[in-house]
Amino acid sequence: MSEPFRIATGGDVKAGAPLTFMFDGVSYAGRAGDTLASALLAHGVHLVGRSYKYHRPRGVLSAGAEEPNALVGVDGGAGRFTPNLRATQVELHDGLVATSQNRWPSLAFDLGAVNSLGARFFSAGFYYKTFMGPRAAGLRAWKNVFEPIVRQAAGLGAAPTAPDPDRYAQFYTHCDALIVGAGAAGLAAALAAGRAGADVILCDEQARFGGSLLQERTATIDDAPASAWLEAALAALAAMPNVRMVARTQAFGHHAQNLVGLCERVGDRDSAASEGVRERLWQVRARDVVLATGAIERPLVFPGNDRPGVMLAEAARAYLARWGVAVGRRVLVATTHDSAYRVALDLRAAGVGVAGVVDLRDAPTGELVEAARGAGIRVLAGRAIKSTSGRLRIREARIGPVASTEAAQEERIACDALLMCGGWTPSVHLHAQSRGKLVWAPAIGAFVPGQAAAHVRSAGACNGAFGLAAALREGDAAGAAVAGGSARAYATAHDPPQTGARDIAPARSAAAKDKAFLDFQNDVAVEDVELAVREGMRSIEHVKRYTTTGMATDQGKTSNLNALEVAARALGKAVPEVGLTTYRSPYTPVTFGALAGASRGDLFDPVRRTPIDPWAQAQGAAFEDVGLWKRAHYFPRAGESMAQAVARECRQTRASVGLFDASTLGKIEVVGPDAAAFLEKMYTNPFAGLAPGRCRYALMLNEAGFVIDDGVVARLAPDRFHVTTTTGGAARVLHHMEDYLQTEFPQMKVWLTSTSEQWAVIAVQGPRARDVITPLVEEIDLSREATPHMSVREGRVCGFAARVMRVSFTGELGFEINVPSEHGRAVWEAVWAEGASREAVAYGTEAMHVMRAEKGYVIVGQDTDGTVTPDDLGLGWAIGKNKRDFVGKRSLARPDIVAAGRKQFVGLLTEDPAFVAEEGAQIVDARGGAGGAALGHVTSAYFSPALGRSIALALVANGRNRIGETLHIPIMGRTIAARVVAPTFHDPQGALLDV
Template identity: 60%
Template sequence: MSRQPFRLERGGRIDRSRPLTIRFDGETFTGYAGDTVASTLLANGVHLMGRSFKYHRPRGLLSVGTDEPNALLSADRGAGRVDPNNRASVLEAVDGLVTGSQNRWPSLAFDVGAVNDVLSPVFVAGFYYKTFMWPRSFWDKVYEPIIRAAAGLGVAPAGPDPDRYAHRHAHCDLLVVGAGPAGLAAALAAARSGKRVMLADEQAEPGGALLHDVTSTIDGVPAQDWVAQTIAALDAHENVVVLPRTTAFGYYNHNHVALVERITDHLPAGDTHGAPRERLWQVRAGEVVLATGSHERPLVFADNDRPGIMLAESLRILVNRYAVAPGREIVLATTGSSAYTVAADLKAAGLAVTIVDARLAVDCVADTAFAAERGITVLPGHTVVGSKGRLRVSGLIVAPLRADGSVGPRRTLACDCVGMSGGWTPAVHLFSQSRGKLAYDAGQDAFLPASHAQAERSAGACAGTYDLAACLAAGFAAGAQAASLDETRAFEASPARTGFQPMRVMPTDVDPGRVRAFVDFQNDVTAKDLKLAVREGFHSIEHVKRYTTTGMATDQGKTSNMNALGYVAGLLDKELPQVGTTTFRPPYTPVSFGALVGPSKGALFDPVRKTPIDSWAEANGAAFEPVSLWRRAWYFPEDGEDMHAAVARECAAVREGLGIFDASTLGKIEVVGPDAAEFMNRMYVNGWSKLAPGKCRYGLMLKEDGFILDDGVVARLAEDRFHVTTTTGGAARVLALMEDYLQTEWPDLDVFLTSVTEQWAVIALQGPKAREVLAPFVSDIDLSNEAMPHMSVREGYVCGVPTRLMRVSFTGELGYEVNVPADHALSVWETLYDAGRAHGITPYGTETMHVLRAEKGFIIVGQETDGTVTPDDVGLGGMVSKVKRDFVGMRSLARPDLVASGRKQLVGLETLDPNERLDEGAQIVVDPSAPVPVPMLGHVTSSYWSPACGRTIALALVADGRARMGETVHVTTPGGFARATIRNPVFVDAEGVRVHARDS
């Protein structure tokens, strides 16, 4: 077990009273609570953490933030979960955590794949486009297997994810992304308004860059004390929610921001208490303040990727936040001022520091004076031309820059760590995702937020403001404005060292085409690759990106993009704005599939909706089938019955006595408002203005193309209120279509739409004895034929429960649909069922319902229709209003193809053998012996055994079907063809006597 030789004796935000151990590649290392895996390994002197993707070069930590491209590890937390591609820089150290390096074999120190590094002259940019084209026969058996084996960085888990994930939707007046100085100030300003404020930050605690700032003061107090005071102030406001360990990864339309909160990854396995691992937040914010900070740029020079070569600010974070010495002899290579602050902190921690500044001495006088006061050696006007070392850097090769731009003699600075600082790039990813436009600022050599597309404000470093006092002021102003407060505030803060000289590739004394100076570290893209791409004709930056894979790694080019853009601009002899930027796509950082899927796995992968009567059906032996998202009773078998026998018995019970059916799954929509009738007129083919309150009407809805979308019975409850029913599977799409038209086409209509599918359960009593059984339990409703005829609705009470009682039938028998509040449905069902036993009441399921409706020739949308069927095709052309000016799909009904002769029309079929049942979907032909291809007349849509008819029946769509009555056709069967006669689709009670029940 290690003793942490590079752990500093004092300082840091780690908890030294809580030691922990982790394992990396089979070896155990010690650390403390508050460490990351990266800081733990570095404290133990481990710099080699991975291998690069293409060349398998040794790689160590580059950054301690989310922009880390190199140190990607697998993490085994036990319980069968092994996650690949975790960034060691943000992976919190947990006692017992097991990690491993990736993309190497047999070991990290000795990787056979490093032969690719020797063959790098072959593996240039775009080599895969040129290498695997010939011979063509090699692709399947040679090229593809090798490419697939080499693809990817980590190994995807083979087993199911044992963890639990959660989803949450939230609304707030202001969402602040980033809890650095600007973000904290923004939240502080907005909190006083009383509006709902959410503050999200990806780090384990709020504070951003202030968490590793041990020298600055804000309003006279140390920066970290100011952070603590600000967090306490925010916590005191009930209207503020602070979310640490939460990454905003996507910014979508209407200020919809997606975030992932890491809930238990930082806890030992026994301390999670069953909490979800991650929570996906979908936040709809009135205003958004982006305070996402910026990314430090690396320098591009030969062999700039050795382990131990890191970003300069990351060294400062390691020393001040984690009390880790990244090395004992450190060289900082820079082109700007911020590295001098890093050097001062490293020096104060007792580390030896030398600064190599590519700026001429005259351009960095103030910085060199600052360094001299602290005893730090500075080499101004020096470039970096290379590095030495194998598995860890051992020296940095530097050379002076002459006045004419040439490079002087080389010298090697011995070191065990190098910090690079090539300037700063604002993190504008989320701003770009919001469809905001960027503008290039030559003074900062960066693209900054310019025009905004949504209610968003950018503040702080992400907007190009690096001075601490200015960051705080800008954040406060943004938060106040977003909260509709007319306030500003000035902060007193220590001045920051800002400014840098852009340098795409460090000047060198050799041909740049002969060295490997890495621009994109994860994908092994060098400056030489970019130059090759431009030489081969790829001048669009998006094309260069894809040809070289620059910026396409898991870090999305956070550290590489600006260097790549600037270098390509120079190669093309263009100004950088002319080259433009690549597209920032979500997610900002990788997101686990578990967080996206959330609870939708296992039994919840396809959610099952159950009606309030489902438990009764299950207790009474129902067989179930899925219908849309619902579980519905299919049939109720008694002892020894198969489905066919059960359905026959249920059908007979409905026709001869009484059946009870759970129709709760029907979609139900309330259409309410002064313009409700006009809205219905425009949505449905038939008219609604003259439908009196208390009456029902069958409604047919079309798509814009004139084809049937849905149908259902509509009850008019009042002049301004309709109760609309839809098919079980069509509820969502009907409501969506209604909302679409109401909001976009007819916003002038005063109408409100509400889905009430879950609020009302529906109990259907069908059969000659329905009125007799129902009547004793009904109050305030007259059930007589005269008072309540077929297709009417009344409001009253059933079993003392408020009800909307509709006299409608989908069976052709006397029928009532009892709509009651869902909470009372089971009680009402049991009461009616118990009362009906004396009359032979029989519960029936969806299969019996299908048979009964087919006997009456009633269609089912989605069975008799297939998206190409018009009202006239199914015999409902008479429903289409001839007097309305317009309705959805009206003009399409006049299209030539929709009124042409020869269209398929709904008919009935009777096989010559009454016991032969046709297959649904079977094709219909006139002459099966006709030459191939045999002309098809149509197909069977529904086919059943009909107890009422004593034979099989079928419905079909047949070309010119209504003109073919009595004609014999042939229907395909597994064994050949069956002969059938075309007839009227109504098989039972064509006159409709039974449904009106006038003599009952």
């Protein structure tokens, strides 16, 4: 298939066999070195997408990262579909499959274009008005009219559905100087810094280094053509071992202290060569950063400025010089800036028909203007584009005097491409992200870098210094400065000065029908911004959000300043008075794959497993996630439901004995002469009088008096305690203790050591617990008298050093065997073997929860919510009455804490014994009517095998005084009656513990 618009070769395009690619189901030929955009333009294909709101036909606007229109989905096979890529940046490879977006059923015939007819519905503030209008009407209109339309019609691209099979690498590095952008300024900076010996990283978003030098045909540097200088510069840099050059790498975020995020496209074209790495995320910590990011050409704002074929002028120059592609056969140029004349001259020199240059300035002068006139190019000064026509491609433009509204004065000029230049906007994005200040430069009508953050410099066009000579001079100076080298001078020639005019606002022609677009990607037109101002928006941040201008995936690279000028004009203010929206990372979209890197699947989060975990897996346990832990939830037998398994585990534990893996408990070894005094500060309980060998249930409060954790404090020796915490609270509790120890009580001689993972914990609970473990235990007398409830003994279990605590979280006779983790599984299996003849059962966390609820034992974080005091829980007994101080004590005397009516921990028995309340369900006093006053909520609810009915725990206002009352739990359309009871359902006297 021939490429009718490929009129030259060289530049980026390599000789050799053509490549084949597909766009919207049509096969095309392209060349190695092409972008998808250049390859399509070589075939005269401008129409590449439909716009977001109005589904207007849209064509390629630019040749770079700023592209708002030519967004495509690239399908690299299952899981390799990437939406919203800019065709101007997609490198062509053989077999590439790309599709246009936001059109149905096809690009050329799009039903969504009827949105243009309903344009008034999509005016500025459409979303706000729809939601904020008269409530009933707004809701109805939204549900029935707008939502279906918006869902069908809106949206950019489609999210991929299959998992991404590629790998994404992440890379951290340091350097003396990170240089962003490898155009003339960046190269000069890299040469200067590299020569001075600095460790340099030079990155550029494109496949080739050179920036605008790649399309420079006339200028010379040091008497060599720009292209020859570029080649020599690249060779010099490649020879410097201290310079790393990374192409295809977008610097997308510039954070504090010069941390810069780069995204390198590694394997888009050839995943075999990249070992499956598709993209690499660099996190560079640079001592100094030189920004040489160039400038972006600004579109002109006129009715119909969005037709396919209407492009940025410099883009046409790039397509010609780099890819040998003529963007049309008869090209019209419209400009406020000299640089577009250079484009016209290059096109004319290549044999492309130039219909003329429409210059909004009254009397343009200068070397380039004269050169154009000299070349016979018609210059229409003081004229503006009044409108365009053409269905899927521009066919004609109407030209009239800038200030005229009369159609009669308009001249019609046929063209198949219209190149526009509204001046240049320095790319200050990274400078602004790094918290550099911006200042308004009236001469170029743009913001330029002001005060920079420490160790950040801007050079060349991004600094507002346009032209080759300025780029080289500033780049060289910046590179020399960061590396302590000396500057040198470059001699440039044949690079005529270029100036432009700003703030020319052509009058709208009476004959114009189309909107004049500002933001092409979000379909925001001049009238939208003007409407926003009329409706009271004053801040540019409000205008932006109301109209959505600059909020598309291109972040307004081509549109923000034009929108700002329109807003300023409507407000009657100068641009700098209106202000600027905030520049935010990322500069261009970054894939989730690059950001996630290896953190996916099994590596998404660390997984913690206990030493006994493999045994539970072999038994077929169902697991649940508790923090990062995998915990055995229950152990179903064949054919058993979860409820049946849990009921069996509970019944069997209470009837004979159950084994439970409690290894996840947090454990802290508290040691030192002041250990007891320190724990007295940390917990509500007294410990001074706790004898070695004894345990105490302990409550931890924060300074505000609220319960934050509980556990068991076991005294092993006068100066040594084994403290347990909740599974989820282990790290938090240690941090809390360290905080007080280091900052409030630094004089105390105490050492804190986390031992959570050093001990495996096997809970053996039930009336036959002692029988099961006695044969395995040495050096400890486990009798009722020698080892009473709440005591701790050190000895041996299965020959291993062990701490055996007689504690119970089930209400039954219980022991917790602590052995070093590496022996946990062996000891568990020995206990399990001993239990075989005593009807032992393994139980999981669900049965543990049920049994503790039958006893009314609190789970901190489930039955408490950070606003619950010990007294609220009925645990006032745990407070050491004679202690003058502990963390939280003072707050327990605050007026709100001692006030009547606080929510208190109670039990609930629903009238329907089969009904298990929902945890979190509200509790109301239904005497007050259907709704009733909200009194509290259900914190825990289960079916209790011990009681043969449902039970619940709850926090209820004034709950202890309501024992005996009936309250109500509203659920979906009805209320459930429940009686308030004491929160202990099973063995309230605790007789079973003392055996």
